[in-house]
Amino acid sequence: MVPAQPPTGASIRSRTLRRASIALGVGGAAAVYLWHTDPHQPGQALLACPFKWCTGLLCPACGGTRMAYDLMHGDVVAAFHDNAVLLILGVPAVAYVAGRWLVAGLRGRAYPIRLTARSNAVVFGIAAVWMVARNLVG
Template identity: 75%
Template sequence: MSTGESWGPAEPAGPTGAAVRKRALRRAAVALGGGAAAAVYLWHTDPHQPGQLLIPCPFKWATGLLCPLCGGTRMAYDLMHGEVVTAFHDNAVLLTLGGPVVAYAVGRRLVAGLRGRVYRPRLSGRGNAVVLGIAAVWMLARNLVG
């Protein structure tokens, strides 16, 4: 075997900056289109009224308890209709903490993708503990207080 030969196929090179940008734009367009379609449907479907065709919370269905995300659909509906106080009542923690965190993560991923880089958010063990702790305290508080 000569020194120029290799034993297996060449390792694939990572995606180029142009490929990452194209993929980021494609994913953003798909997410925007799906989000817009869901928003149009939700705009005309009042989740505060019974009998609406919406996906019920599986945790609430199985246990009868509110999960940390319960009220998120009602909250989104209320925000789209300019009812911020009602949205806060539907799920205060999701509105005040979840919204900004998701906006930051999505924005950071989109900006990195447009720059030809891949952004992979990572939570440390402490970060996971904080998120789970907030969710647990919120779930307990809203089920005990009512």
């Protein structure tokens, strides 16, 4: 059996560009659709939260679609009202990780995204506290 060769810088760069292009295309199409579909109005063709549908409670991500809609339309106050923790912690965290992945990939280096037990505990802890707090407050 021939041992597998590690990927070269050019192959990592090519794979990163391909994946980033796909993500940009899918995200762009979703953003165009959301731009014209107000999630604040009932009867829109958007997926409902399955957790809220089953339990009647808000999950930690509930309001994320409304938050994205409000951000795209420049209403930061309404976006904060829709889901404050996702706006303050989630958006910057995803932007940081995606930016690190993209920069490393374009430089020809692999950037594996690894979640440790500690980081999982922090994320789930914040999500649990946020879910309880927002359901108690109403």
